[in-house]
Amino acid sequence: MMGRRIVFDLEWNQDYCANQYDYYGFPERFRGEIVQIGAVCLEDMQPFNLILRPKFFPRLHEQVAGLTGLRQQDVDGGVEPREGLRRFLDWCGEGAVLLQWSGCDVLVLKQNLYLYGLGEDFPAESYDIQRMFYEQLGGDKPEPSLMEAVERLGIPRKRDYHDALADAGYTAEVLGRLDLKKGINKAKKPLRALRRYGEKWGEGQELRLFTGCLSRESWRLSPGLCRVECPVCKGVLEEPEHWQKSPDNRGWYGLCRCPQCADSDSPAANGVVLRWKGSQTEQLYSFIRGVSLPDGELLAEWQRRLAAARKRRGKQSCPQVTESAGRLYRPLYTAQTQMEEEK
Numbered sequence: 263m264m265g266r267r268i269v270f271d272l273e274w275n276q277d278y279c280a281n282q283y284d285y286y287g288f289p290e291r292f293r294g295e296i297v298q299i300g301a302v303c304l305e306d307m308q309p310f311n312l313i314l315r316p317k318f319f320p321r322l323h324e325q326v327a328g329l330t331g332l333r334q335q336d337v338d339g340g341v342e343p344r345e346g347l348r349r350f351l352d353w354c355g356e357g358a359v360l361l362q363w364s365g366c367d368v369l370v371l372k373q374n375l376y377l378y379g380l381g382e383d384f385p386a387e388s389y390d391i392q393r394m395f396y397e398q399l400g401g402d403k404p405e406p407s408l409m410e411a412v413e414r415l416g417i418p419r420k421r422d423y424h425d426a427l428a429d430a431g432y433t434a435e436v437l438g439r440l441d442l443k444k445g446i447n448k449a450k451k452p453l454r455a456l457r458r459y460g461e462k463w464g465e466g467q468e469l470r471l472f473t474g475c476l477s478r479e480s481w482r483l484s485p486g487l488c489r490v491e492c493p494v495c496k497g498v499l500e501e502p503e504h505w506q507k508s509p510d511n512r513g514w515y516g517l518c519r520c521p522q523c524a525d526s527d528s529p530a531a532n533g534v535v536l537r538w539k540g541s542q543t544e545q546l547y548s549f550i551r552g553v554s555l556p557d558g559e560l561l562a563e564w565q566r567r568l569a570a571a572r573k574r575r576g577k578q579s580c581p582q583v584t585e586s587a588g589r590l591y592r593p594l595y596t597a598q599t600q601m602e603e604e605k
């Protein structure tokens with residue numbers, strides 16, 4: 263069942279230097295901390311507007327202040343971010359579909375939800391109205407600003423831009439002139455391609471599609487993705503000792519050991535094959551996962567691959583988390599450090 267359709271817009275604050283955050287031990291670029299959420303629900307046209315008090319970057323960047331018209335005292339008097347984000351999630355409701363101008367806002371929302379310990383699953387679906395605008399109405403540039411789109415459509419200017427609620431309202435008005443169903447159908451094309459790719463893995467696959475992930479590494483870092491059940495006993499599989507690139511070089515596969523089925527007469531005694539293929543969709547990542555039992559041919563091939571991989575010691579074909587953890591980071595912000603600071 264489709265949830266409410268929410269058009270939303272964010273204003274976010276930045277530090278004076280670039281920052282990275284710790285995504286399950288992996289450094290990712292941190293786009294900014296939300297200071298305002300504005301939204302309109304398309305079902306009942308009810309608005310949502312909230313100022314958040316930033317914690318990671320408490321000082322409002324002068325460019326952000328200049329652009330949004332927000333003052334330091336506005337954000338100082340804002341709602342505590344985790345509480346504010348919770349309120350937004352509650353207001354959207356389960357299964358909400360989020361719509362935004364450009365792909366950035368949903369990425370920033372997900373990063374903030376993740377950093378404040380609210381997970382990365384929301385929203386399950388989000389669509390870029392800027393892209394739909396260009397696809398359906400054309401124009402001389404593929405990424406027109408919201409103001410340009412509003413002016414082109416002759417929508418009257420009622421409020422200043424770069425206020426999250428005003429921008430959400432303008433985006434909803436632009437959306438009113440577009441075919442949303444057609445736009446969503448087109449935006450789902452990469453997901454259909456991923457599923458087709460997974461179907462080529464052959465018979466007996468348990469396929470599952472993951473959308474809206476924060477990192478190209480999510481497939482092997484996010485517990486929601488890499489905690490895989492054995493198809494025979496439903497126990498949790500161990501991570502493969504080695505990840506092998508698929509023959510077409512576009513995905514990964516590995517043989518996982520099932521601690522319960524190993525050394526028994528279970529069909530999963532020799533392990534379970536895990537396959538992954540990812541694709542980037544609107545600044546986020548989607549993955550298809552396949553779980554299956556290996557046949558004799560695959561097992562023989564796997565033994566060869568594993569032996570070769572062990573020989574190439576130190577030359578990992580797939581970067582290991584432990585190698586990258588601890589370097590690259592400038593100031594590192596995690597929900598964990600934040601909680602420790604609060605103590």
Ligand SMILES: [Zn+2]
Nearest residue numbers: 492495520523
């Ligand atoms: Zn098992």
